[in-house]
Structures are given as structure tokens and as C-alpha cells.
Amino acid sequence: MSLAVCLLLDDRSDATVRRLWRALEDAGVPTLLTHTHGHHVPHVTWAALRTYDVEAVRVSLASLPANPPLDLRLDAFGTFRRSRCWLAPAVTASLVERQAAVVAAVAGTGADLHRHYAPGSWVPHLTLAPRLHLDDLATVAALVYDVLPIVATGESTVLIDTSTGTRHPLAHPV
Numbered sequence: 001m002s003l004a005v006c007l008l009l010d011d012r013s014d015a016t017v018r019r020l021w022r023a024l025e026d027a028g029v030p031t032l033l034t035h036t037h038g039h040h041v042p043h044v045t046w047a048a049l050r051t052y053d054v055e056a057v058r059v060s061l062a063s064l065p066a067n068p069p070l071d072l073r074l075d076a077f078g079t080f081r082r083s084r085c086w087l088a089p090a091v092t093a094s095l096v097e098r099q100a101a102v103v104a105a106v107a108g109t110g111a112d113l114h115r116h117y118a119p120g121s122w123v124p125h126l127t128l129a130p131r132l133h134l135d136d137l138a139t140v141a142a143l144v145y146d147v148l149p150i151v152a153t154g155e156s157t158v159l160i161d162t163s164t165g166t167r168h169p170l171a172h173p174v
Contacts, residue, residue: 005061013042017042032129035130039164040165046102048114048116057159060105061157070173071151074088077148099117103117
């Protein structure tokens with residue numbers, strides 16, 4: 001079980017990603033739409049915590065300054081070594097600065113940050129399929145490139161219990 005600090009998208013972009021998830025599912029590629037608990041939402045994860053105190057994390061993040069919504073341009077498709085495929089936002093100074101602030105805030109609570117979310121190691125991404133098989137790569141790429149670019153807005157920040165999908169909204173975007 002872990003806790004993720006996630007940036008959620010505006011309604012239009014959320015719907016676009018969900019349509020892409022559905023198209024991939026219809027093509028036989030399992031996505032976050034049906035993965036584990038089935039409560040996944042399109043998001044970019046700022047930080048993943050392996051051990052934590054939810055209330056301490058919430059309080060620490062609430063102390064960060066409120067930020068305006070974040071413009072995102074999802075214009076690339078990628079994969080990680082262990083077969084997860086994703087959309088990549090253009091990496092802007094604001095994106096990197098906000099992620100570093102989130103990590104600093106949660107680290108101050110004593111939470112154990114997953115090493116892939118340490119500043120300098122973090123690869124910003126929006127997961128499409130958690131287990132892409134090589135045989136499906138061409139199908140996924142064709143469907144993804146039919147919808148890119150996605151011009152999105154990161155509008156809100158939530159804490160998500162990754163084992164259940166339970167969301168704990170924050171008062172303002174970080």
C-alpha cells in the first residue's frame with residue numbers, strides 16, 4: 001500500500017484520457033481503467049510514499065502556497081523498463097519546481113518517498129497501461145498518436161491511497 005500525491009486534470013482532458021483508456025481496452029490492452037480496484041483517475045503523480053502519516057502529509061502539503069492551475073502539454077508516448085506505458089508532459093520549470101516543493105513537504109513529515117520520485121530521478125508521466133506487452137506496442141502507439149497532443153490543465157491535487165483508490169482532496173493545487 002502506498003500514498004500518491006497526484007495532480008488531476010481538467011474535465012475535458014480527463015475525458016480525453018478516459019476515451020483513450022477505453023480505446024486501448026477495446027483493442028485488448030489493459031489500462032488503468034480496469035487495473036486493480038478500478039478507481040483510477042487520469043493524473044500525474046508528484047510523489048509516491050511507501051510509509052506515511054496521511055494527516056501529517058495533508059497538513060504539510062496544505063502549508064504550501066496555493067498555485068494556479070498548471071498548463072500541461074502531453075505530447076509524447078513512453079515506456080518504462082517494466083512495461084508501463086505513459087504519456088509525457090513537456091517538462092517545464094514550473095512542473096519541476098512544484099514537484100520538488102511537494103517532495104520537500106512530504107519528506108518533512110518523515111514519509112518514505114519511493115526513489116523514482118526523488119527530484120532528479122522523477123520522470124513526469126500519466127500512466128496508460130501498467131503492463132504493456134511488446135506485441136501490443138504498435139497498437140498502443142497508433143491509438144495514442146491519434147489523440148496527441150493533449151493540451152491539459154492540472155487543476156487540483158489529491159492524495160490517493162493506491163491500494164483502494166480512496167481520494168483525500170487538498171484545499172488547493174500545489
